[in-house]
Amino acid sequence: xxxxxxxxxxxxxxxxxxxxxxxxxxxxxxxxxxxxxxxxxxxxxxxxxxxxxxxxxxxxxxxxxxxxxxxxxxxxxxxxxxxxxxxxxxxxxxxxxxxxxxxxxxxxxxxxxxxxxxxxxxxxxxxxxxxxxxxxxxxxxxxxxxxxxxxxxxxxxxxxxxxxxxxxxxxxxxxxxxxxxxxxxxxxxxxxxxxxxxxxxxxxxxxxxxxxxxxxxxxxxxxxxxxxxxxxxxxxxxxxxxxxxxxxxxxxxxxxxxxxxxxxxxxxxxxxxxxxxxxxxxxxxxxxxxxx
Amino acid sequence: xxxxxxxxxxxxxxxxxxxxxxxxxxxxxxxxxxxxxxxxxxxxxxxxxxxxxxxxxxxxxxxxxxxxxxxxxxxxxxxxxxxxxxxxxxxxxxxxxxxxxxxxxxxxxxxxxxxxxxxxxxxxxxxxxxxxxxxxxxxxxxxxxxxxxxxxxxxxxxxxxxxxxxxxxxxxxxxxxxxxxxxxxxxxxxxxxxxxxxxxxxxxxxxxxxxxxxxxxxxxxxxxxxxxxxxxxxxxxxxxxxxxxxxxxxxxxxxxxxxxxxxxxxxxxxxxxxxxxxxxxxxxxxxxxxxxxxxxxxxxxxxxxxxxxxxxxxx
Numbered sequence: 001x002x003x004x005x006x007x008x009x010x011x012x013x014x015x016x017x018x019x020x021x022x023x024x025x026x027x028x029x030x031x032x033x034x035x036x037x038x039x040x041x042x043x044x045x046x047x048x049x050x051x052x053x054x055x056x057x058x059x060x061x062x063x064x065x066x067x068x069x070x071x072x073x074x075x076x077x078x079x080x081x082x083x084x085x086x087x088x089x090x091x092x093x094x095x096x097x098x099x100x101x102x103x104x105x106x107x108x109x110x111x112x113x114x115x116x117x118x119x120x121x122x123x124x125x126x127x128x129x130x131x132x133x134x135x136x137x138x139x140x141x142x143x144x145x146x147x148x149x150x151x152x153x154x155x156x157x158x159x160x161x162x163x164x165x166x167x168x169x170x171x172x173x174x175x176x177x178x179x180x181x182x183x184x185x186x187x188x189x190x191x192x193x194x195x196x197x198x199x200x201x202x203x204x205x206x207x208x209x210x211x212x213x214x215x216x217x218x219x220x221x222x223x224x225x226x227x228x229x230x231x232x233x234x235x236x237x238x239x240x241x242x243x244x245x246x247x248x249x250x251x252x253x254x255x256x257x258x259x260x261x262x263x264x265x266x267x268x269x270x271x272x273x274x275x276x277x278x279x280x281x282x283x284x285x286x287x288x289x290x291x292x
Numbered sequence: 293x294x295x296x297x298x299x300x301x302x303x304x305x306x307x308x309x310x311x312x313x314x315x316x317x318x319x320x321x322x323x324x325x326x327x328x329x330x331x332x333x334x335x336x337x338x339x340x341x342x343x344x345x346x347x348x349x350x351x352x353x354x355x356x357x358x359x360x361x362x363x364x365x366x367x368x369x370x371x372x373x374x375x376x377x378x379x380x381x382x383x384x385x386x387x388x389x390x391x392x393x394x395x396x397x398x399x400x401x402x403x404x405x406x407x408x409x410x411x412x413x414x415x416x417x418x419x420x421x422x423x424x425x426x427x428x429x430x431x432x433x434x435x436x437x438x439x440x441x442x443x444x445x446x447x448x449x450x451x452x453x454x455x456x457x458x459x460x461x462x463x464x465x466x467x468x469x470x471x472x473x474x475x476x477x478x479x480x481x482x483x484x485x486x487x488x489x490x491x492x493x494x495x496x497x498x499x500x501x502x503x504x505x506x507x508x509x510x511x512x513x514x515x516x517x518x519x520x521x522x523x524x525x526x527x528x529x530x531x532x533x534x535x536x537x538x539x540x541x542x543x544x545x546x547x548x549x550x551x552x553x554x555x556x557x558x559x560x561x562x563x564x565x566x567x568x569x570x571x572x573x574x575x576x577x578x579x580x581x582x583x584x585x586x587x588x589x590x591x592x593x594x595x596x597x598x599x600x601x602x603x604x605x606x607x
Binding site: 037094113230266271273277281 | 585
């Protein structure tokens with residue numbers, strides 16, 4: 001492998017990892033604060049991608065699609081939380097897994113019903129359709145640079161919100177002891193609903209950004225869901241920082257796996273996860289306490 | 293009638309109905325009920341983990357699929373058709389895989405355990421669908437179905453529909469009695485103790501890790517039995533059988549029926565098999581129907597269909 005090829009793969013890996021972080025951060029937040037194992041998270045990614053496709057077709061611009069789509073998905077997340085997820089806070093993980101699995105089936109069919117089984121391409125915005133030269137043969141698309149930078153900005157924003165705002169303070173308090181927070185007079189139900197819809201919006205945004213790169217197709221959420229679970233487990237469940245480093249690790253491992261061992265590339269990521277868990281059974285940044 | 297008698301009556305009536313299907317011998321019903329009974333075996337094996345040991349495993353499809361692939365490999369590569377050889381070997385493969393995956397996964401607890409088992413399932417799924425040795429995503433056909441013959445005369449031919457059906461029925465009855473006996477034995481009481489409070493059980497002097505691993509391996513082997521029967525019934529294996537979707541669907545079957553009851557998952561298996569079959573006839577989007585049923589059951593029947601049976605007519 002030449003140096004420029006390594007550089008290209010590294011860039012691709014980081015870019016993929018950053019997108020993955022957007023999905024995984026929502027998953028880990030929802031688990032950390034609400035204690036809900038959300039299998040429908042990948043579906044929100046898929047719905048985001050479909051929404052971007054549909055809105056971009058109507059408005060003629062991916063930017064407008066994102067600006068319109070994210071608030072819509074926030075609202076959608078709020079509705080799902082109020083109508084279904086909120087009924088399960090008192091129940092065990094099993095019921096949550098089952099309910100969200102039912103949602104996966106429902107959303108998958110919904111997208112097939114509305115958009116059919118076809119693969120839909122989404123155009124890259126004209127402004128970002130160029131690419132940068134890396135060495136003599138390789139080049140890196142400008143759109144990938146744009147998504148990486150957007151994800152980085154969002155990661156920094158998330159960090160600020162969680163560590164530097166009142167909402168973030170409540171969120172952290174909710175993650176460590178929601179009952180106590182309620183006793184202190186905070187409306188935990190509202191907090192939970194906000195966190196859930198924020199998680200949905202993060203996943204949907206990742207789907208919207210990824211749409212021009214991966215195209216839009218039924219069932220696209222599932223591979224993302226499983227890989228985000230891997231990210232969350234590697235990072236430590238509930239830890240946003242862990243999700244960030246886990247996502248980068250998984251993104252890079254996956255890209256290099258595809259180049260180095262193409263016949264079993266998809267298994268590489270899981271092998272990495274198994275290795276991390278044998279080394280640290282609660283993930284890189286996992287709390288040492290007993291599982292909730 | 294007490295709840296227990298009601299369940300026993302239900303099971304006896306069900307068994308008689310299943311035998312009646314064999315007597316009718318209609319091809320379509322044999323296939324559909326055969327499939328449902330295989331799902332029953334698969335579901336009760338998971339119930340041992342989920343309902344009794346409190347271990348929510350998403351790796352269960354892996355053992356089903358590995359055993360099915362083992363049968364395909366033994367038949368196609370080694371020309372072994374004798375079920376007296378292939379069945380134990382396929383079950384051993386499933387049990388060995390369960391031992392390895394269980395040993396690694398049981399280091400994690402709670403949600404981590406769910407995730408780790410999920411990851412192992414996916415690892416195997418990708419291995420079987422991408423690696424060049426196992427027929428890829430198209431899967432493999434069995435060159436011949438299991439056949440037991442003595443002195444040149446066929447004694448048990450799983451290529452014969454009625455014979456295969458009765459064999460599956462016998463396997464289901466045996467697995468049911470095996471598991472319910474196991475759960476009434478001290479072993480089952482220890483598992484219940486682990487589910488209730490693992491630390492106290494450990495304090496009583498039981499090596500809980502070893503009990504959990506043993507349960508995991510037994511459940512894996514019984515799941516392997518279901519996978520073997522499935523491959524023998526259809527003469528075909530494909531990687532989707534060991535993916536997380538299959539694991540999720542099975543978990544759904546167990547919970548829909550009512551975990552921790554053994555007969556509940558059987559009800560769930562029949563319910564879902566029929567829902568899938570008739571839903572697919574009714575509409576192209578039958579998964580949405582199943583999804584809706586699942587959501588409603590979670591919200592309104594926390595103990596599954598078995599909860600209805602136990603409450604009986606008293607609503």
